[in-house]
Amino acid sequence: MWELSAYFGLFLATFSAATLLPMQSEAVLLGLILTDQYAAWVLLAVVTTGNVLGSALNWLLVRSIEHYRHKRWFPVSEG
Numbered sequence: 868m869w870e871l872s873a874y875f876g877l878f879l880a881t882f883s884a885a886t887l888l889p890m891q892s893e894a895v896l897l898g899l900i901l902t903d904q905y906a907a908w909v910l911l912a913v914v915t916t917g918n919v920l921g922s923a924l925n926w927l928l929v930r931s932i933e934h935y936r937h938k939r940w941f942p943v944s945e946g
Contacts, residue, residue: 874909885918
């Protein structure tokens with residue numbers, strides 16, 4: 868059970884770090900690698916999945932915000 872929660876915590880750390888939130892996912896990954904309890908290839912797969920999905924979320928957010936860019940109430944103007 869602890870192993871699964873460690874992988875989930877690593878996924879959340881990398882997913883959050885790939886979005887706009889300032890997170891230190893590298894520290895979590897290094898800590899799990901140094902314990903020698905987890906397979907490195909599984910940790911790499913979890914980190915890659917979290918980063919890719921976090922980046923995809925950023926892309927979706929920007930695409931949806933682009934729809935409102937020309938509205939008068941939008942807080943950011945061009946130029």
